[in-house]
Amino acid sequence: MERTHPSIEKLPEVPGVYLFKKGREVLYIGKATNLRDRVKSYFDDDLIATRGPRIVNMVTRADRVAHEPTPTVLEALVREAALIKQYQPKANVEGKDDKTFLYAVITEEEWPRVLTVRGKDMKVSKSDFDTLPFSHVCGPFPSGPQLREALRLIRRIFPFYDTPKPVTTTSKHVRAKIEFNRQIEHYPRELDAEAYRHTIRHVALLLSGKGKELRRTLERDMRRAAREERFEDAIIARRELYALNHVQDVSLIKEENLAHQGSTLRILGEGRTLVRVEAYDTAHLAGTNAIGVMVVVVSGVPSKRDYRSFTLRGKDFVSPSSYGGLTKSPHGRRINDDIASLKEILARRLAHPEWPLPSAIVVDGGKAQKKAAEQVIAEADLAIKVVAVVKDERHRPREIIGGRIAGVSDADAVLANSEAHRFSLARHRAARSRGLRTK
Numbered sequence: 474m475e476r477t478h479p480s481i482e483k484l485p486e487v488p489g490v491y492l493f494k495k496g497r498e499v500l501y502i503g504k505a506t507n508l509r510d511r512v513k514s515y516f517d518d519d520l521i522a523t524r525g526p527r528i529v530n531m532v533t534r535a536d537r538v539a540h541e542p543t544p545t546v547l548e549a550l551v552r553e554a555a556l557i558k559q560y561q562p563k564a565n566v567e568g569k570d571d572k573t574f575l576y577a578v579i580t581e582e583e584w585p586r587v588l589t590v591r592g593k594d595m596k597v598s599k600s601d602f603d604t605l606p607f608s609h610v611c612g613p614f615p616s617g618p619q620l621r622e623a624l625r626l627i628r629r630i631f632p633f634y635d636t637p638k639p640v641t642t643t644s645k646h647v648r649a650k651i652e653f654n655r656q657i658e659h660y661p662r663e664l665d666a667e668a669y670r671h672t673i674r675h676v677a678l679l680l681s682g683k684g685k686e687l688r689r690t691l692e693r694d695m696r697r698a699a700r701e702e703r704f705e706d707a708i709i710a711r712r713e714l715y716a717l718n719h720v721q722d723v724s725l726i727k728e729e730n731l732a733h734q735g736s737t738l739r740i741l742g743e744g745r746t747l748v749r750v751e752a753y754d755t756a757h758l759a760g761t762n763a764i765g766v767m768v769v770v771v772s773g774v775p776s777k778r779d780y781r782s783f784t785l786r787g788k789d790f791v792s793p794s795s796y797g798g799l800t801k802s803p804h805g806r807r808i809n810d811d812i813a814s815l816k817e818i819l820a821r822r823l824a825h826p827e828w829p830l831p832s833a834i835v836v837d838g839g840k841a842q843k844k845a846a847e848q849v850i851a852e853a854d855l856a857i858k859v860v861a862v863v864k865d866e867r868h869r870p871r872e873i874i875g876g877r878i879a880g881v882s883d884a885d886a887v888l889a890n891s892e893a894h895r896f897s898l899a900r901h902r903a904a905r906s907r908g909l910r911t912k
Contacts, residue, residue: 481516484509488549489542490556493535493564500531501564504553506546506827512538514778531564544718546725548684550623554612555682565615574613575620577680581608583666584640585673587633587680589620608673611680622725630716631675675713688714750860750881751822752835752889753846755785755814756901765818766897769831770889779828782900783818811838812845819849833858833879835889843874862890 489508493501493515505511515532543549557565580586585608592613614620624635634640678687691714698707750770755763769779815836822828834850834857836842843861850857858879863872870890873883 552682576612751831752893754893754897
């Protein structure tokens with residue numbers, strides 16, 4: 474783990490965990506899909522609005538940030554839980570009953586099961602967890618959905634049992650579930666007790682945040698099996714090591730972003746119905762330096778760290794419907810097609826499942842733009858409402874189409890639209906400036 478406090482810009486853009494510290498005291502522990510972006514977000518101007526006074530106080534007290542990169546988001550999640558258990562930072566647990574936390578446990582049985590258990594179901598204090606009839610207690614995990622998604626990913630690498638009753642039960646329901654999951658390789662194909670306990674040790678290392686030790690174990694197992702000419706075992710260890718290093722955790726990234734968004738909405742909520750709105754706009758000069766942007770507004774508050782910009786590809790962009798943004802006229806001059814540009818931006822935005830999905834989308838224009846956006850959303854098999862902001866001849870909002878159905882107030886729709894317009898002009902000016910400097 475890095476012991477010194479690096480400048481934020483030098484933080485790596487990789488998954489990992491970060492620790493806000495004051496001297497040797499650990500104030501707060503978090504995980505990130507991108508360490509640099511996540512830590513930077515704690516120094517945004519809207520921190521008080523999006524994170525609340527507890528986190529603001531923590532950031533104010535901290536004098537440095539330590540970080541630990543991890544190979545995957547999955548390992549960042551389990552490492553975060555292990556560090557929270559070790560340090561018990563006040564900013565992580567303050568104001569939350571320990572009984573509501575979720576833990577991953579491995580039962581002490583002939584055929585161990587991996588289960589999720591809430592603190593309240595332990596019926597003992599957290600200090601007594603190690604004395605319970607579990608071989609391992611891992612956590613606490615702040616997010617239940619993220620833990621369940623992590624276990625789903627882990628089980629694809631290291632099959633384990635998660636039945637509600639012990640595996641040795643004669644219950645037809647349990648046996649049926651075991652047989653079904655064995656067919657899809659979620660459980661071992663054969664009930665080999667020694668091999669299964671070996672797999673469970675791997676699961677325990679991973680859930681305890683000991684990814685490096687697990688890799689060393691797998692590499693050692695692979696070399697030993699090859700040396701002893703147990704080639705099938707060597708192949709299994711190599712396959713598990715490869716799967717661990719290349720785990721497809723996009724779904725976990727999405728769960729993390731949804732959890733982060735949910736915590737923001739809870740802080741902003743205060744009894745109100747909240748809506749995350751995304752708005753889109755484009756800017757160009759005679760069809761050149763075309764820029765598309767996405768802005769995000771949550772309950773009337775712009776979330777600038779979620780803003781995105783796109784350099785429009787035009788005829789070079791191929792979407793699922795084979796449409797483009799900028800096209801060429803018969804004379805070879807580039808001309809702008811606002812609807813095609815909108816489709817391109819939306820298609821490229823929806824290609825990012827790691828970004829939280831909005832409750833509604835705001836577009837600049839009338840029924841034609843609204844219909845175009847709805848077409849892209851339908852092709853992505855999503856159910857997101859579209860709101861259109863119609864302008865008058867002076868480019869002032871004249872009418873809001875679809876706001877009531879989408880649950881978006883006129884004020885939020887206009888705010889999102891104006892933010893998108895402002896941001897697109899700013900990004901376009903920057904693009905033009907870069908173009909002039911390179912000529």
